[in-house]
Amino acid sequence: MNVVIVGGGIIGLCSAYFLDAKGYDVTVIDRSDLTNNCSYGNMGMITPSHFVPLAAPGIVAQGIRWMFNKKSPFYVKPAINPDLIRWGLHFIRKSTSKHVNQSALPLKELNVMSRSIYEEWATLPEFDFHYMRKGIIMYFNSEKTGEEEIWLAEKAKELGLETMVLNNQQLRTLEPQMKPNAMGGVHYLCDGHLDPNLLMQQLINILTERGVRLVRNTEATGFHAHNGKVTSVVAGQKIYDADCVLLAGGSWLPAIAGKLGVKIPLVPGKGYSFNVKNPKVNLNYPTILCEARVALTPMPGRLRIGGTMEIGRMDDKILPYRIAGIIESLPSYFDNLRVDTPAGEEIWFGYRPCSADGLPYIGPSRKYPNLYIAGGHSMMGLSMGPATGKLISEMIDGEKTTIPVNAYNPERFK
Ligand SMILES: Cc1cc2nc3c(=O)[nH]c(=O)nc-3n(C[C@H](O)[C@H](O)[C@H](O)COP(=O)(O)OP(=O)(O)OC[C@H]3O[C@@H](n4cnc5c(N)ncnc54)[C@H](O)[C@@H]3O)c2cc1C
Incomplete structure (x- = not known):
């Protein structure tokens, strides 16, 4: 089963890491060259506090x-x-x-x-x-x-x-x-x-070595859907077929999700x-x-x-x-x-x-059961990245999640 992830910040890369570990065929599409996004120059704090x-x-x-x-x-x-x-x-x-x-x-x-x-x-x-x-x-x-x-x-x-x-x-x-x-x-x-700069670079190296496709400098501009499911992502000149799609576009999440009619206040x-x-x-x-x-x-x-x-x-x-x-x-x-x-x-x-409430959005959309959202981590995205990635991989896999996830429902404002 293949998963296409839109966005290669800490959230997208951690999700790719855990999905790949579970045996999914993973593609990460990012409009940048993956060397600078919000996940790089941050303060590197891991914050249960x-x-x-x-x-x-x-x-x-x-x-x-x-x-x-x-x-x-x-x-x-x-x-x-x-x-x-x-x-x-x-x-x-x-x-x-x-x-x-x-x-x-x-x-x-x-x-x-x-x-x-x-x-x-x-x-x-x-x-x-x-x-x-x-x-x-x-x-x-x-x-x-x-x-x-x-x-x-x-x-x-x-x-x-x-x-x-x-x-x-x-x-x-x-x-x-x-x-x-x-x-x-x-x-x-x-x-x-x-050190977030080291972490991000090392995640990219590990994912590349494991065969995860990292598509750089390519903006996801649209989607195809059929029978209530998202079937592909349009990015650059290509169409990427997907059994499952994860939107992890950081501050651009509302714009991307909006193309599928999914509203995320962010x-x-x-x-x-x-x-x-x-x-x-x-x-x-x-x-x-x-x-x-x-x-x-x-x-x-x-x-x-x-x-x-x-x-x-x-x-x-x-x-x-x-x-x-x-x-x-x-x-x-x-x-x-x-x-x-x-x-x-x-x-x-x-x-x-x-x-809009200081809690992240992590989980499936109501409109398309094979569309997942992960974002909105505000000032704690680096800190919460690995857990978010693991939870997303567990949800996509249909497993019981390590911790309860109701509070992170991406469509809780509906
Ligand atoms: C000054 C500062 C200090 C911080 N300090 C900390 C800290 O100490 N600890 C902590 O936990 N957090 C901290 N943070 C917050 C943390 O950096 C963010 O929460 C986190 O980086 C968000 O990760 P992300 O993956 O959601 O977004 P991003 O890292 O922004 O990644 C999103 C990616 O999506 C891509 N994208 C967007 N739209 C498209 C599209 N249409 N097609 C393809 N790709 C697309 C972008 O190019 C980008 O690469 C800090 C933030 C700042 C600004």
Whole structure:
């Protein structure tokens, strides 16, 4: 049986990996050359700690306040775009405590399942993506954020995640070179990190060696369907026959699924990152600066710094004041972290595929039983990629899934 996957980001490649392992004949079609998509320049964090969805109480009011500050980490591009408005309405409706409570377990389970797969992969000779399980430290600088973070750490413990609340002295012991000046932090020992650029390249090598067809620089532009089933994918000048089709097109998922009349509420959340190469001092631990919403990850030979979430923006422009916002936030958390503004060509950007409720879309479509959707992982696609791929392979194979999948139903907004 052959499966055609549209999209070769982390979600498409992980799905190809597990489908191939089950003996399916797999083709991945991507309109890029597979060397740069959202799955490359991200922060490499593996995040069971991120059990609070993007749609949460307070985010809408905070988002509106941030819209008036050019350097803020969050921005919604105002536009008369029906898809964005529909997404926004779903998002506002889902930003409740009830939704946060209901989402915690499905988000945690997917992250934990992925973490185990990464830990297994890290022992295999064909992978070497510098996986480490040292945890992630969330730094806070105000009483209010501190209270929220400590409350969240308690919730994390209730979910079985290992956390430790740290004062400034303890932060200084963990990061002696950087001299943290933040008020305090929470260490999520349950988290890991890796080098996403290495991981993606290694996945491509493994899939190629195993005979998975990777069709590059070819855009999927249409589909054929017959008797209630998708029968082929039109891409470039060719038609790819398919027993089963998986749409894993990242932020372009709504456009692709729309060609089959399947509506997926999803918008791009543009983010930036850049690398400080061979830094004189580096962090020991991946770090999130809570108020600034900036992330920092030590990677071999570099410190990667990233942030911002520009909802609805899909253009190649790099907004210098957002980069300035990231850089200017650093000294208020660390005495010894001062970074020069990177040149334009050193700044990477990617589009996080943001679902309307902060949970990913994973599963079959109602309209076509042989059409599957996998996307909308927002800021956790790298972390949740392997589990998503495994679940998709189990669903296509008709097996019982490793974890319950109801919460990820791609057509839950119908
Ligand atoms: C600054 C930043 C930091 C981040 N940090 C983290 C982190 O620390 N941990 C984490 O877990 N996540 C992180 N993320 C999020 C993560 O990178 C994404 O969730 C993830 O990469 C999404 O993967 P994807 O496969 O769905 O999409 P993508 O990687 O975007 O892949 C989609 C692919 O589909 C292809 N495509 C689209 N349309 C078509 C078509 N019609 N035909 C053919 N191909 C098509 C595209 O070319 C692309 O290659 C971060 C994101 C950003 C921006």
